[in-house]
Amino acid sequence: MAESKPRETDLYVPVKTLLEDQGYTVKGEVGAADIVAVRGEEDPVIVEMKTGFSLALLHQAIDRQGMSDAVYVAVPRGSGRAFAVSLRKNMKLCRRLGLGIIVVRLKDGMAEILLDPAPYKPRKAPRKKARLLREFARLAGDPNTGGATRRGIVTAYRQDALRCLFYLDRNGPTKAAHVAEGARVEKARRLMADNHYGWFDRVDTGIYALSPNGCRALGDYADEIARIAAQ
Numbered sequence: 034m035a036e037s038k039p040r041e042t043d044l045y046v047p048v049k050t051l052l053e054d055q056g057y058t059v060k061g062e063v064g065a066a067d068i069v070a071v072r073g074e075e076d077p078v079i080v081e082m083k084t085g086f087s088l089a090l091l092h093q094a095i096d097r098q099g100m101s102d103a104v105y106v107a108v109p110r111g112s113g114r115a116f117a118v119s120l121r122k123n124m125k126l127c128r129r130l131g132l133g134i135i136v137v138r139l140k141d142g143m144a145e146i147l148l149d150p151a152p153y154k155p156r157k158a159p160r161k162k163a164r165l166l167r168e169f170a171r172l173a174g175d176p177n178t179g180g181a182t183r184r185g186i187v188t189a190y191r192q193d194a195l196r197c198l199f200y201l202d203r204n205g206p207t208k209a210a211h212v213a214e215g216a217r218v219e220k221a222r223r224l225m226a227d228n229h230y231g232w233f234d235r236v237d238t239g240i241y242a243l244s245p246n247g248c249r250a251l252g253d254y255a256d257e258i259a260r261i262a263a264q
Contacts, residue, residue: 039109039139041067044082047137047144048107052078066097068107075103080135082107086123094132103150105133110145120147129153173261187257190229193218197225198232198247199258206242 048068049059057070057078068080079097083090083106090106097104106127110116120136127134127148134148171189193216200216201207207215209222218224225233225241232247243251251258 039084041082041084043139044107044109044137044144047139047142048080048082048135050142051135051144051146052080065093066100076101078103078105080105080107084109086119091126091130091132095130098131102131103133104131105135105146105150107135107137107144110136110138124148173264176257176260190224192257192261193220194224194230194232195250195254195258195261197221197241198243198250198254199262201233201241201243201247202251206236206240209239209241212241 045061045068049061052059052068052070055072057072059068059070061068063069066079067082068078070078070080072078077100079094079101081090081093081097081104085108086106090108094104094106111119124134124147128151131150131153132148133146133150135144135146137144168189171192172187173189173192176187176192196216196218197212200212204211204215209225212225213219213221222239226235228244230246230250232244232250233241234244234247236242
């Protein structure tokens with residue numbers, strides 16, 4: 034027999050029980066809110082429920098922040114890798130929005146708070162910032178259209194490979210040290226040895242030439258090569 038789909042109402046009793054165990058008086062469908070919980074003089078706790086994470090759920094929860102700082106979203110706890118990945122991403126989003134998260138295990142009616150509402154304090158990532166700025170500095174010109182798919186994006190690494198490609202096309206098989214100097218690519222030896230794009234062939238110790246794929250790349254990237262060469 035197929036398992037029935039969860040309903041928002043299936044979440045109510047587990048969430049109500051969770052909050053009552055913490056000393057709250059809980060009522061459902063109060064004004065625009067799915068659940069309101071009150072304890073003494075504290076800010077009311079507001080919970081918005083849906084059968085899964087959605088923009089509609091987040092929009093509703095954000096609206097409720099005008100009434101209280103203690104706003105949670107409640108969803109059923111799923112299983113498997115897909116749910117785990119989705120939950121991790123949505124926890125990050127809710128943390129940024131200052132929302133809490135409650136998950137409900139429907140098979141036994143257990144509700145659990147995974148995230149409490151709190152003002153968002155962004156954690157800086159200096160290494161990522163430094164890497165971003167290094168890529169910005171290394172990238173010659175502005176070869177990409179913002180918003181394009183990652184496939185075919187011209188990175189600083191690809192530009193270095195194109196510089197080596199162009200140098201070998203003009204000079205034939207060449208020692209890696211000479212390519213590094215002539216193409217102005219400090220790590221030319223490593224780049225051609227790794228041969229990430231399949232553009233290079235090692236024809237002797239430390240000597241590289243264009244592969245058949247490299248010859249085709251000269252045509253495929255002719256515009257970018259011309260632009261790099263003109264700089």
